[in-house]
Amino acid sequence: xxxxxxxxxxxxxxxxxxxxxxxxxxxxxxxxxxxxxxxxxxxxxxxxxxxxxxxxxxxxxxxxxxxxxxxxxxxxxxxxxxxxxxxxxxxxxxxxxxxxxxxxxxxxxxxxxxxxxxxxxxxxxxxxxxxxxxxxxxxxxxxxxxxxxxxxxxxxxxxxxxxxxxxxxxxxxxxxxxxxxxx
Ligand SMILES: [Zn+2]
Ligand SMILES: [Zn+2]
Numbered sequence: 001x002x003x004x005x006x007x008x009x010x011x012x013x014x015x016x017x018x019x020x021x022x023x024x025x026x027x028x029x030x031x032x033x034x035x036x037x038x039x040x041x042x043x044x045x046x047x048x049x050x051x052x053x054x055x056x057x058x059x060x061x062x063x064x065x066x067x068x069x070x071x072x073x074x075x076x077x078x079x080x081x082x083x084x085x086x087x088x089x090x091x092x093x094x095x096x097x098x099x100x101x102x103x104x105x106x107x108x109x110x111x112x113x114x115x116x117x118x119x120x121x122x123x124x125x126x127x128x129x130x131x132x133x134x135x136x137x138x139x140x141x142x143x144x145x146x147x148x149x150x151x152x153x154x155x156x157x158x159x160x161x162x163x164x165x166x167x168x169x170x171x172x173x174x175x176x177x178x179x180x181x182x183x
Contacts, residue, residue: 035053049061093172
């Protein structure tokens, strides 16, 4: 987990930004403590954030807790969904092929730290993204897409250059072809 590059909040836009995409002229604040940050540009794209004020001490970038990592990942997934930079796939349990999941038109919201909820203009939930197969989810009659948090982290750190992240849900499906064949 420690190879994951934690994100920040752009103070002008209020949006999550990955450390890979941040720009020095912008002002950023810490997701956890809300404190102002200073971007240190390093050699060869290596850059890091430090808190402007050392007190009260914040462990976000140095030793993030599991909850901090999860919060960061949720905000990152929300941002990827909002900016159409992620494609969600589901694997067929029979033919093992991945199929792109057609998502409805939605607005994302993080109502609590367990899911990214996709809602319509009337705030009706259309589908949800949760982390982990054991993620507790209230039984509701909308699709729930389970995303492996480690996979999200891995994809973001390794393939950010392509600007589009591909994620495969943990839930298996039976594709149309297989349904027709084995019905
Ligand atoms: Zn902080
Ligand atoms: Zn299939």
